[in-house]
Amino acid sequence: MQNKKNKVKYNLKNTHYAMLTVSEDGVVSYGTPIPMPGSVSISLDANGEPENFYADGTAYYVINNNMGYDGDLELAMIPESFRKDALREELDSRGVLIENASAELAAFALLFEFDGDQRHIRHVLYNCSASRPGIEGKTNEESREVQTETLTVKATPLADGMVKAKTGDSTDETVYKDWYKAVYMPAAADDGGGEQGNEEGDA
Template sequence: MKIDKTLIPLDLQYFANKVNFGLKNAHYALITVDEETGEETYGTPIKMPGSVELSLEPRGDMVEFYADDMLFYSAPNNQGYDGTLSIANIPDSFAVDVLGEEQDETDMVLTEKSNAKPGRFAFMFEFDGDVKATRHVLYNCSANRPTVSGSTKTDSVEPSPNELTFVASAREKDNAVKTKTLTTTPAGVYDAWYQSVYEKTPAA
């Protein structure tokens, strides 16, 4: 008999991933801001094929206060993450939407300008696991210009990936930095992860 893992309570850790490996399904969703209300909305996620490696380094040092010759108080200071994504190629749509490059519709070229106005975005991706892939979303990201590199061909051809650095911080409306799925996440939420940026559906 096949067990429906979505019906198993969260405290049963038997079905949790023991290890994570791999990286795939990178997507970005552009954030737009209503000029009148200031409300932020997410566009439809766009796939970024060719992900090679991703690292997320926590931002924010531990707050420590000393008194009475001892550590009197300490608390974490969550300032999001410094992210580095190694990717085969930066999609043209990402260069326009997020990095602010301009595409000439006649000559079909992309131009990087010093006065470009970058856009913010949500970043989505997944790590595979021994039970089920874990899907993530970082809600509020700003990207720096990617590195540009290349090398001469030798007796073996090895592609040179691009390196994209970005900062993922909390969004203003609810301080959410990142959300991820569990092995027990319902299929309706899990399967629709890349259709739109995940938002908790208000209770009826």
């Protein structure tokens, strides 16, 4: 594959989510990524700062405190599928979405990309949850203004410590092209390649 290096990035697009399942013995798997069209913006701040351990009068050791990311994902409109799958709203027999206070929010992977001057930069956050969006709107005035919807997203490490992955300058072409077919999982150390995993098996 061509090894082209980006100098800049811009334009959020291709947001997807994939539902996360963890078995009783701790095996992580994902459903097939589902598009979330209408990406407007994403703003995620790193959660957790390195901490110094002091001994012998100096910073003897730096403790890594990576707790993932917190922030907002703004969309033109939150898809009904996401409301059902991740926010656990229920569709009744008459096609009405019902929000229930006793519903447990579900975990998911969040996939998205930015344009680059050479190639797109594709990301996945492995273990996300989203808070319920607020209700906001206003009447039309002299001109129409699109009312977006915002999800507050918390991305935390999986049990093995994995937080996120993104494509780089030398990412395998097949991995790059198949990014939205299945959630990318790192290969074993002796494998030398990448693998994609989902609930139905490797793709």
